[in-house]
Amino acid sequence: MSRLKAILAGLAVLLLSSASALAQYPDKPVRLVVPFPPGGPTDLIARVVAVGMAADLGQQVIIENKGGAGGNVGTEFVAKSKADGYTLLFGTAATHGINISLYKSLPYHPVNDFEAVALVGLAPMALLVPPGQARTLKELIAKLKAEPGKANYPSSGNGTTNHLAGELFKTRAGVDVLHVPYRGTGPALQDLLAGRHAFMFATLGPVMENIRAGQLVPLGLMAERRSTVLPDIPTMAEAGLPDFVGGTWNIVAAPAGTPREIVERLNVAVYKALADATLAERLKALNMEASDALTPAATKAFVEAEIVKWRAVVAIAGAQVD
Numbered sequence: 001m002s003r004l005k006a007i008l009a010g011l012a013v014l015l016l017s018s019a020s021a022l023a024q025y026p027d028k029p030v031r032l033v034v035p036f037p038p039g040g041p042t043d044l045i046a047r048v049v050a051v052g053m054a055a056d057l058g059q060q061v062i063i064e065n066k067g068g069a070g071g072n073v074g075t076e077f078v079a080k081s082k083a084d085g086y087t088l089l090f091g092t093a094a095t096h097g098i099n100i101s102l103y104k105s106l107p108y109h110p111v112n113d114f115e116a117v118a119l120v121g122l123a124p125m126a127l128l129v130p131p132g133q134a135r136t137l138k139e140l141i142a143k144l145k146a147e148p149g150k151a152n153y154p155s156s157g158n159g160t161t162n163h164l165a166g167e168l169f170k171t172r173a174g175v176d177v178l179h180v181p182y183r184g185t186g187p188a189l190q191d192l193l194a195g196r197h198a199f200m201f202a203t204l205g206p207v208m209e210n211i212r213a214g215q216l217v218p219l220g221l222m223a224e225r226r227s228t229v230l231p232d233i234p235t236m237a238e239a240g241l242p243d244f245v246g247g248t249w250n251i252v253a254a255p256a257g258t259p260r261e262i263v264e265r266l267n268v269a270v271y272k273a274l275a276d277a278t279l280a281e282r283l284k285a286l287n288m289e290a291s292d293a294l295t296p297a298a299t300k301a302f303v304e305a306e307i308v309k310w311r312a313v314v315a316i317a318g319a320q321v322d
Contacts, residue, residue, distance in 0.1 A: 025085055025262055029060040032252070034090045035074025037067040041123070041205055041286065045250055046090040048282045049120055052273020053266075070159075070321065071095040072107060079108040083257035085266065089114070091251045093161055097306035101314040102159045102321050110307065115263045116300035117252040118270035119291040121283060124223035124247035125165050125201045126233060128216045133198060137219045137239035140199060141173045148176035151198035154188035157181050159319045161248055162188075164310060165201035165222065167317035172241055179317075192216070203248055204229060205287040222246045229287055246309070250288070251299060263296050 032050050036042045043065060050061040066074030075095045081087035089095075096110040108114075127137065134140035144151055155163035158181045166179055177198065182188040185206050192200045193215055204227065210216040211230065220239035221227055236244035252270050254263060271293040273279055283290055294302065314320075 025265065026057055026059045028086065029062050030054075030057065030085070031064050031087045032061050032090055033074050033078050033087065034063055034065050035067060035071040035077075035092070035095055036065065038065050041203070041248075042090065042092055042250065045120070045283065045286055045288050048279055048286070049090070049250075049252070049270065049273050052276050052279045053269045055276075056269040056272045057265075070099060070102075072099060072103070075110075076107040078253070079113040079255060081255050083115075083255040083259075085254060085258055085262035087255065088117070088266070089253045090120075091253050093248045093306065093310075096251060096253070096303050097249075098159070098161065098164065098310045098314070100307055101311040102319060104320065111300065111304060113256050114253040115256055115258045116296050116303055117254055117263055117266045118296070119294050119299045119302055120250040120252060120270065120274070121288040121290045122223070122247055122249040123203045123205065123288050124221050124227070124245070125162060125203050126207070126218040126222070127169070127199055127201055127220045127236070128192065128207060128211075128218055129199045130192060130195050130197075131214065131217055133217070134219065135217070137236070137241060140219060141175060141240075144173070144175040144177060144198065149178070151177045152180050152196070153177050153199050153201075154180045154182055154191055154197050155200070156185040156188055157183060159314070159321050161246070162201040163319065164313045164317060165246055166199075167319075168244070168246070168313045169201070169241075171313075171316055172244055203287060208287065220244075223289075227287075228289065229284060249291075249306075251303065267296055267299075 034043050034046045047063055050063055054061040066077050071094050078087055078089035100106055100110055134143055153166045191197060207216055211218055218233045220236040221233045222245050223235055224245055227233060274290045280290055
């Protein structure tokens, strides 16, 4: 009996300590790790979200860039950090959806090593062609089928989202085209603009001015609904290829073992940030469609579904990175 009392007393102390920690959280700045270099789209979006989170949490949310290995360096760092809510990750489709299938050996598990906090938003990719190539998606597919193996499509590198989107398109549309990888989106776009390729998948951000100038024609958007930025672009389903959704996305995640109460507190902070009209406009300017509010459990389910989807595409493409 005395041992039972001691155990119960110990549990009471732990519960009180946990409640006290939550009541004080956060009592110092929170670090939000971006696993890519400064100045890129992930970094810019993270900085907008950090401002809104800080306003709700009452503490600074400091961006720390830890790039390398396709996002794996910074992601591993957070996975191995203390699970106290003060070191968070601004994850991406690459770090949490694709890399687990793309790399032979990944130094973290995107589900098991993290507590999913909140889905921030999605930036769907568009199927783009040079002027004169095709006026509709159906016309492009018919043209590619008429000359199998003769057309090319570029990407920003092996295993990138626009490479895998191209492979998914090949399978779903039943076309035979050659993938040409580049070192980055810029060089790939330049050759697309020069007419050296039949099509390319890209998020709207890097190509917005080209579309508005008539230098590129968007045939379809890989999204469930049209973009609020360019509402005239049909979804891929509207254009004739159903169940073709994908692109880049961002989540906030914490190391596995972070107390549930802290995860839920952070979830509230993220969605309060996204609900702010000024911040929402800034995200829209970065071509990020803010997510509807999801619970941590629903965010985890989203990540798991993305892993399954991209695993199949990686297998089809045969893509792998050491």
